[in-house]
Each structure stands twice: as structure tokens, then as C-alpha cells.
Amino acid sequence: MKFTFNPSPNYRNEQSTSAIMKDVGLCLLAVDLYAVIYYWAVYGAQYGMRVILLTLAACVSALATDAVFYKVLKKDVVTEMKSSFSLITALIIVLISRINTAYYAVVISTIIAIFFGKLVFGGFGQNIFNPAAFGAAIIMGNFAGSYNADFATGATPTQAAKAFGWMIPNGQFGSFISEYGNLGTMFLGQYTSTIGSTCALLILLCCVYLVWKRDIDWQTPVFYIGTVFVEALVIGLMHGAGLQYALFSVLAGGVIFGGVFMTTDPVTTPVSLPGRVLWAIGAASLTLIIRDKSNLSDGVLFAILLMNMLTPAIDKLFDGNQIKDAAKFRRNVLIGGICCVALTLLVGTSVKSKAEQEASETKESAPASAAAPADSGASKEASFGEALPMSYNFNANKASCELDGKEGDTIRYACEAKGFGLVTNADGDYSLNKAMVVVDAKTGKVTSVNIIEFGDTAGVGDAATSDAALAQFEGKGLDDEVNLVSGATFTTRSIAAMAQAALKTAAEGGE
Amino acid sequence: MSILTGPMRFHLDGQKELTAHKDVLTLPEPDDLYIPLVNGRAACTPTVKEGDAVKVGQQIGEPSDAFWYVPIFSPVSGTVVGIEKRMTSMLKPGDHLHIRNDHKYAKVQSFKKLDYEKATREELLEFVKKAGMAGLGGAGFPTFNKYTKPEGIDLFIINAVECEPYLTADYANSMANAELMREGALALLKLSTAPKGKIAVKEDKKDLIEVLHKQFDGTPIEVAEVPDIYPAGWERTLIYMLTGKRYDRLPAEAGCILNNVSTCIALGNALKNGMPITDKYLTVSGDGVAAPQNVIVPVGTPASEVIKACGGYVGEDCLLIAGGPMMGRTIPNDQFVIGIANNGLTVLQHREEFSVKCLRCGKCTETCPSGLMPVRINQAEKAKDIDTLKKLSIMDCIECGMCTYICPSKLDVTEGVRRAKRYMTLVK
Numbered sequence: 001m002k003f004t005f006n007p008s009p010n011y012r013n014e015q016s017t018s019a020i021m022k023d024v025g026l027c028l029l030a031v032d033l034y035a036v037i038y039y040w041a042v043y044g045a046q047y048g049m050r051v052i053l054l055t056l057a058a059c060v061s062a063l064a065t066d067a068v069f070y071k072v073l074k075k076d077v078v079t080e081m082k083s084s085f086s087l088i089t090a091l092i093i094v095l096i097s098r099i100n101t102a103y104y105a106v107v108i109s110t111i112i113a114i115f116f117g118k119l120v121f122g123g124f125g126q127n128i129f130n131p132a133a134f135g136a137a138i139i140m141g142n143f144a145g146s147y148n149a150d151f152a153t154g155a156t157p158t159q160a161a162k163a164f165g166w167m168i169p170n171g172q173f174g175s176f177i178s179e180y181g182n183l184g185t186m187f188l189g190q191y192t193s194t195i196g197s198t199c200a201l202l203i204l205l206c207c208v209y210l211v212w213k214r215d216i217d218w219q220t221p222v223f224y225i226g227t228v229f230v231e232a233l234v235i236g237l238m239h240g241a242g243l244q245y246a247l248f249s250v251l252a253g254g255v256i257f258g259g260v261f262m263t264t265d266p267v268t269t270p271v272s273l274p275g276r277v278l279w280a281i282g283a284a285s286l287t288l289i290i291r292d293k294s295n296l297s298d299g300v301l302f303a304i305l306l307m308n309m310l311t312p313a314i315d316k317l318f319d320g321n322q323i324k325d326a327a328k329f330r331r332n333v334l335i336g337g338i339c340c341v342a343l344t345l346l347v348g349t350s351v352k353s354k355a356e357q358e359a360s361e362t363k364e365s366a367p368a369s370a371a372a373p374a375d376s377g378a379s380k381e382a383s384f385g386e387a388l389p390m391s392y393n394f395n396a397n398k399a400s401c402e403l404d405g406k407e408g409d410t411i412r413y414a415c416e417a418k419g420f421g422l423v424t425n426a427d428g429d430y431s432l433n434k435a436m437v438v439v440d441a442k443t444g445k446v447t448s449v450n451i452i453e454f455g456d457t458a459g460v461g462d463a464a465t466s467d468a469a470l471a472q473f474e475g476k477g478l479d480d481e482v483n484l485v486s487g488a489t490f491t492t493r494s495i496a497a498m499a500q501a502a503l504k505t506a507a508e509g510g511e
Numbered sequence: 512m513s514i515l516t517g518p519m520r521f522h523l524d525g526q527k528e529l530t531a532h533k534d535v536l537t538l539p540e541p542d543d544l545y546i547p548l549v550n551g552r553a554a555c556t557p558t559v560k561e562g563d564a565v566k567v568g569q570q571i572g573e574p575s576d577a578f579w580y581v582p583i584f585s586p587v588s589g590t591v592v593g594i595e596k597r598m599t600s601m602l603k604p605g606d607h608l609h610i611r612n613d614h615k616y617a618k619v620q621s622f623k624k625l626d627y628e629k630a631t632r633e634e635l636l637e638f639v640k641k642a643g644m645a646g647l648g649g650a651g652f653p654t655f656n657k658y659t660k661p662e663g664i665d666l667f668i669i670n671a672v673e674c675e676p677y678l679t680a681d682y683a684n685s686m687a688n689a690e691l692m693r694e695g696a697l698a699l700l701k702l703s704t705a706p707k708g709k710i711a712v713k714e715d716k717k718d719l720i721e722v723l724h725k726q727f728d729g730t731p732i733e734v735a736e737v738p739d740i741y742p743a744g745w746e747r748t749l750i751y752m753l754t755g756k757r758y759d760r761l762p763a764e765a766g767c768i769l770n771n772v773s774t775c776i777a778l779g780n781a782l783k784n785g786m787p788i789t790d791k792y793l794t795v796s797g798d799g800v801a802a803p804q805n806v807i808v809p810v811g812t813p814a815s816e817v818i819k820a821c822g823g824y825v826g827e828d829c830l831l832i833a834g835g836p837m838m839g840r841t842i843p844n845d846q847f848v849i850g851i852a853n854n855g856l857t858v859l860q861h862r863e864e865f866s867v868k869c870l871r872c873g874k875c876t877e878t879c880p881s882g883l884m885p886v887r888i889n890q891a892e893k894a895k896d897i898d899t900l901k902k903l904s905i906m907d908c909i910e911c912g913m914c915t916y917i918c919p920s921k922l923d924v925t926e927g928v929r930r931a932k933r934y935m936t937l938v939k
Contacts, residue, residue, distance in 0.1 A: 319902045
């Protein structure tokens with residue numbers, strides 16, 4: 001009889017690290033499966049297949065990187081890979097990419113994520129940065145132009161919100177979100193954004209499952225998502241936006257997906273519960289600050305990466321005895337949390353919606369033109385600003401055309417479109433802009449644009465209706481561009497929308 | 512705020528069904544017994560010599576220290592062979608009094624019975640001291656020392672929780688000797704000067720709870736049910752669960768005195784029958800022994816005899832643990848003897864473990880009953896970071912094993928804390 005010696009204890013719980021990773025992996029696959037089904041059903045088999053192939057590409061790259069690395073280091077490849085858990089990273093990278101991300105971008109980002117984000121640190125358990133966030137940041141940073149145009153699905157909610165200055169006043173919220181349905185359809189994932197981040201319902205169910213199985217703690221996701229909500233609510237209220245805006249901020253972008261699958265990465269977040277709560281509040285605050293103030297449309301990934309850098313410091317802050325130092329830890333969380341939230345709200349005071357920006361622009365040019373006669377603006381000088389491509393997404397203007405007459409290749413369309421007043425739901429007496437657009441069906445170019453009815457701000461928007469302003473449309477096709485009229489950008493877009501609608505209708509050969 | 516702290520406890524699978532409701536086996540007495548002359552820090556000089564005849568209950572050892580005072584008595588009748596050095600269950604060599612059993616079980620009454628109700632506190636205290644009462648929960652602490660100068664005690668606690676997995680010895684002992692338990696408990700309550708007491712028992716032990724109610728309803732001791740978690744039987748956790756108070760060094764700071772239920776039973780036996788601790792209830796359990804069950808063994812029985820009586824070993828490679836698997840020590844042979852502080856022999860078949868790297872999940876930190884951060888302690892120990900180690904209050908670790916139990920990466924977390932403790936004492 002052999003009596004083995006082993007220091008106490010000699011009893012272990014069943015739950016193992018592989019079991020935890022398996023659960024997380026299953027949840028990620030469920031989200032991936034939803035994406036496959038959604039894209040297949042709404043956009044067709046090609047799109048659905050693309051999700052599957054992107055997933056496979058990432059997974060194979062991850063496993064290959066592991067295998068090559070450990071082979072080169074002359075370690076037992078199978079044993080090392082069994083405890084490396086790289087497929088989790090691969091799945092996350094796919095789910096935070098877009099459907100039109102190029103295959104090579106996903107592959108390279110996965111390889112970089114696994115190699116530089118994990119293996120060189122010493123493998124699983126030793127990395128500082130969330131490998132998937134690290135890899136995705138590489139895609140965004142370096143392969144921004146690599147999108148496959150065949151698979152375009154429109155702007156993501158965060159990109160659209162960015163165009164709006166990340167502040168959508170209550171009155172304009174309805175028309176803004178109509179692009180994506182409403183908050184309900186967003187919650188159910190009936191729109192496109194990054195591949196995995198749309199179905200909030202599914203992701204939250206995964207969160208409940210993982211917490212119930214004791215795979216993750218509930219504090220991190222709740223405090224991350226909750227803080228984003230509360231901070232967005234307060235910032236919104238400061239600018240006349242309400243609950244809808246706050247809910248949109250949580251549903252748009254990677255807040256819920258990142259909150260459930262990336263902030264809960266135990267390796268890169270603090271070890272203690274108060275540390276995690278403070279980390280989550282910090283990450284939420286950075287998410288909103290990056291959204292509001294930087295060039296990026298969504299702040300989740302970089303917020304996570306920045307907080308990853310602070311994890312060792314936060315760990316040190318909460319070293320001690322949880323019973324004896326309980327009061328100290330509570331105090332640290334409170335002070336740290338309040339500082340983060342205060343900073344975010346401070347930054348939030350300077351957030352301006354696009355409408356507010358435009359209004360302050362027009363207010364500046366209004367006094368100059370008040371002296372001029374307030375007729376249809378034919379005598380006003382137009383000064384031109386930024387370029388506006390004729391292929392621009394004028395969805396908001398809801399332009400429509402009716403065939404007015406046809407002489408050979410010359411086709412006349414009576415068009416109408418929403419302008420400043422109706423797009424932004426502004427207070428006042430606004431109506432649709434109406435114009436007669438004449439196009440040459442053979443060359444695909446505009447012959448002339450004439451205003452029939454002007455429905456925007458008198459004395460302001462009509463700068464875009466001057467002869468010079470309308471003349472810029474002559475000879476322009478869908479591939480060309482015009483210029484925005486300074487101080488009358490909304491009206492310019494409204495007219496351009498009508499011209500675009502006319503050109504498109506003519507190109508499709510019809511009415 | 513429980514948002515910021517974990518539960519500092521966990522429900523373990525107690526494996527109690529292996530032995531709890533089986534008949535208790537009274538072990539056929541071995542031919543040779545080796546009574547330990549040292550029980551923890553309480554050492555005795557023998558009062559008999561080679562060739563002397565001894566009877567059951569006869570005092571055979573007189574304590575050599577005034578504080579660590581636990582006199583020992585013979586559990587069998589027979590002849591003294593001599594003093595031998597053997598390895599103890601503390602993994603240290605110690606003197607044992609070798610007695611050859613004559614199997615006649617000739618008895619002598621060790622001391623006069625005492626009616627605790629009629630005796631004065633001083634008489635009762637002296638009785639407890641001279642009767643060799645020691646903490647039978649496993650520590651073997653001289654019981655009388657807890658009661659020399661009780662001040663500001665408002666709660667006397669009897670620990671019948673037995674949270675260590677596999678062990679059901681206290682449970683079997685309580686079910687069989689409920690009257691003696693009552694006697695001893697009320698005597699200790701008197702010694703404690705507390706106005707009231709609580710007997711703590713796990714809420715899932717319905718039959719024992721019924722027995723306890725029968726014994727204690729109407730007395731100042733009430734039955735307190737505690738949840739089935741580990742380590743509910745640890746002094747600090749139990750006192751926190753019953754009173755909400757935490758203390759620094761001694762339970763008296765929280766106004767409590769605590770004793771194990773088997774200690775109460777032993778005292779009850781001494782008061783009512785004038786007999787000392789001669790036999791122990793022992794749980795023999797685990798997948799490495801053929802017939803797991805509770806046994807009653809005389810003190811000084813070699814472990815090998817006990818295992819033999821329980822059907823022998825299963826398998827080729829086992830972990831022979833003196834105690835339960837969480838806090839008990841593995842012993843590299845079965846020649847050690849059962850002492851007064853042993854409650855169990857857990858034999859587990861040895862299986863290799865596959866461990867991965869620490870994923871910093873924090874479960875060890877959330878379940879540590881002392882509120883420590885074992886993962887940080889392990890990290891600091893690896894880096895030999897003394898400053899961080901000083902902040903992490905590592906000396907509060909009682910090596911309960913919870914961190915290793917819960918670790919999903921199957922690491923030896925407790926061992927890392929032990930290394931840190933050793934390192935700290937070296938560096939200091």
C-alpha cells in the first residue's frame with residue numbers, strides 16, 4: 001500500500017477552468033449562431049455564409065498561432081493548447097467585427113491578438129490586455145479601408161449617433177432611430193451593427209446563465225452597463241434628451257456585448273470585488289468620454305484596453321484583509337467611482353447635438369442676412385463649404401420623385417424632400433422642400449434644378465436656393481459631388497437628396 | 512456591503528451519507544496500545560513504569576506544564592511494556608506508553624462523581640482540570656483554561672456543527688449520548704457565567720435537532736440552526752453567524768465562550784460516571800476504505816487496526832488523512848495511533864491532477880472565511896514581495912483549505928499561503 005503525502009486540503013470543487021471557458025464559449029457560439037441566422041434571413045445566404053466563414057477563419061488562425069508558438073518553444077503542443085483557451089478570443093474578435101470586414105483583416109488581427117496579446121506575456125493567465133480588444137483595435141486602426149463593399153449594410157447606430165454629435169434631443173429621437181426600428185427592435189437585435197453586438201436580449205440571457213453557473217461575477221457587467229446608462233441619462237437630461245437616449249446609449253455599440261463578454265475576462269480585470277466595481281465604473285466612464293469626444297464612434301474597446309492598463313494599480317489599491325479593511329475598500333470605491341462619474345458628466349456638459357451645432361452656425365450668419373429682403377433668396381450670395389458627394393446617404397431626407405414629363409432623353413421629375421425643419425423636428429412652421437429636377441437619362445447627369453416650394457427657415461436656408469447654389473448641380477451625376485452652402489447645409493442636403501432621387505429613378509429606367 | 516465582498520463561505524459536498532446513518536462499530540480491542548504522552552502541547556510524564564499492571568481509568572500520566580495540563584488515563588487493563596517513540600498524527604515523533612492488553616477490561620473509577628449543580632464554580636473548575644478534559648473538536652486544548660477567569664461572557668456556545676467533510680463522529684456521539692451531552696453542556700454553561708447558551712447544529716440534521724430540542728428545551732441553552740456551509744464549525748465564522756460580531760484574538764472579546772459537543776459529552780461522562788476520556792468516536796470514511804462507518808476505538812489504537820476493522824484499503828495508492836480532507840494531514844504510514852484529539856480517518860484513493868494557470872477569477876478571495884486574498888498572497892510570495900505580503904494579513908490564515916477547494920485551475924493555493932508564512936517568519 002502506497003501512502004502518498006500531499007499537503008492539505010485534499011478535496012476539490014468540481015468546477016474547473018476548462019468548464020468555465022466551455023460555458024463562455026457556448027454562449028459566444030449562441031450569439032454567433034444568432035448572427036448567422038439573422039444575416040441569412042434578412043440579407044441572404046451569402047451574408048449568412050460570410051459569418052460562418054469569418055468565424056472559421058478566426059478560429060483556425062487562433063489555433064494555428066498557438067500551435068506554431070508552442071512548437072517553436074519545444075513544448076507539448078496539445079497540453080499547452082488545452083489550457084490556452086484561444087478560441088474564446090477568436091470568437092470575440094469575429095463578433096466585434098462587421099460583416100464587411102475583410103477575411104485577411106480578421107485573420108491578421110486574430111494572430112496578433114493571440115501572439116502579442118497573450119502568448120508573449122507568458123500565455124493564458126499572464127496577459128495584461130484583453131486579447132480580443134487588442135486584436136480588434138488593430139483591425140480598426142490599420143484595416144479601416146479594407147471593408148468589402150459588397151457586404152455593406154449601412155451605418156451602425158454608433159456611427160449614426162456620432163454623426164449626430166452623440167446627442168439626440170428628445171424631439172428628434174423618433175426619426176433618428178427609425179433607421180433601426182425602435183428601441184424594442186434594437187433590444188431584439190433586428191438591425192445590423194457589429195456581427196455579435198445586436199441582440200441585447202440574447203447576450204443578457206447569456207449573462208444570467210454565466211452568473212448562475214458561477215462562471216462570472218455579477219458585479220462587473222451590472223456596474224459597467226449600469227454606469228453607462230446612468231451617466232448617459234444625466235448627460236442626456238442636461239441637453240434635453242431623456243430615458244430613450246440613455247437606453248439607446250446602452251443598446252448601441254458594444255456596451256452590452258463588451259459588458260458581458262469582455263469586462264468579465266478575469267485575467268485582465270482586478271482580482272477583488274471592490275476592484276472590479278471601480279474598474280467597471282471607470283470603463284463605463286471612458287466609454288462615454290471616448291464616444292463623446294474622440295474620432296471613434298464607439299468607445300468600448302479602448303475603454304477596456306485603457307482600464308486593463310490600470311488593473312495592476314487597482315489591485316494594489318485593494319490589497320488587504322476584506323474584513324479588517326472593509327471600510328477602507330468601501331471608501332476607495334466610493335471616491336474613485338464619484339471621480340469617474342463627475343469627470344464624465346463634466347465632459348458631457350460640452351457635448352452638442354448636430355442640430356445645436358448647426359443652429360449656432362446659422363445664428364451666426366442670420367444677422368448678416370437679416371438686412372436683405374426675405375424673399376425666396378434668389379438675390380443672396382451663397383458661400384460654399386464642405387464637399388457633399390451625390391451618393392451620400394440621404395435617408396433622413398426621405399426624398400421622393402414623380403415623373404412630370406419626358407422628352408427623349410430629358411426627363412423631368414417633381415421631387416420633394418424633408419429639409420432642416422422636418423428632419424430635426426424643430427419648432428416652427430416647416431414643410432417639405434419641393435423642386436423640379438431635370439435629368440439627362442443618357443449621360444446620367446442633372447440638367448437643372450428649380451425650386452417649386454421652399455419649406456425651411458426663411459432668410460437662412462434659402463441661401464441654398466440661390467441661382468449660384470442651384471447652378472452647382474448642373475452636369476453632376478451620382479459619382480460627382482457638390483458643396484454644402486455655409487449656414488444652409490440642411491437645405492443643401494435636402495436639394496441634393498431630391499437630385500439624387502431623380503438620378504436614381506432615371507437610372508432605374510422609370511417613374 | 513455584500514456587493515463588495517464575497518460570501519466568505521461555501522457549501523461543500525459533505526459526503527456524510529457514507530457514514531452518518533450506519534451502525535457504530537465498537538472496535539475489537541487491539542492487543543497492543545500506544546497511549547500518546549504528548550497531546551499537542553500538553554506533555555505528561557508517566558506515573559507508571561515498565562511491568563506495572565494498569566486498569567481501565569487508572570491515571571498513567573501527570574502533566575509537566577501548569578497551563579497545558581491534560582492528565583491521561585488508561586483505556587484498557589493490562590501491563591505496561593514501556594515507553595516507545597513513535598510518529599504521531601502531527602507528523603512529529605513523540606513518546607507513547609505501550610500497554611499490552613489483557614482483554615479483561617478491569618475497571619477502576621478514576622475520580623469521584625460530581626453533581627455540577629451542587630458544586631461551587633471553583634470545585635467544578637478543579638474537577639474539569641483533574642479529569643483531563645481537552646478540546647475534542649481536534650485542537651486538544653485543556654478545557655479548564657477557557658474558564659479560569661471569564662469576564663463579560665454573555666453567550667456560551669456548543670459547537671455541534673461538524674463542517675469538515677466526511678466526518679460524522681460528533682453527530683453519532685451526540686445521537687448516542689444525548690443525556691451526557693446535556694449534563695456536560697449545562698456544567699460548562701455554569702462555569703462560563705454566561706446567562707444563556709446556544710447549541711449550534713447544521714439545519715439539515717433533522718433527527719439531531721429533534722434530540723437537541725428534547726434535551727435543551729426548558730434550559731438556558733437554545734438550539735441554533737446554522738446553514739450547511741464550510742466552515743460553519745470554525746469558531747470565528749460560527750460566532751459571526753450567531754452574534755454578528757468579530758474579534759481579534761479570543762472569543763471572549765465578543766462575549767462568547769465556545770466548546771465542542773464531544774467535549775461536553777466527555778465532561779458529562781466524567782461528572783456522572785467518574786470516568787475519563789478512554790475511547791473515541793472516529794469516522795472512518797472515503798473511497799479508499801472498503802467499509803466506511805463510525806467506530807468507537809480506545810485511545811492508543813494504531814490506525815492500521817482501525818482500517819483493518821473497516822474492511823481494509825481499496826486501491827494501491829491512497830491518501831491516509833488524520834481527520835477530514837480539508838484540514839487533516841496526510842500521514843505517510845498507518846502506524847500512528849488514535850489520540851484524544853483525533854476524530855476521523857479519511858482514506859482517499861490518490862488521483863493525479865491536471866492544473867492550469869491561475870486565471871485570477873477571485874473565487875479564493877470571495878470564499879476565504881478570514882477575508883484574505885489568497886491569489887494576491889500567492890503572487891506576492893512568488894515575487895518575494897515582502898511589502899505586499901505585510902499588507903495581506905497572512906498570519907490570519909488558519910489553513911482551512913477553502914481556497915484550494917474552490918480553485919478552478921486546481922492549484923495548491925493553501926500551500927502558497929503556507930510558503931508565504933514561512934517566508935515571512937524567515938525574513939522577520
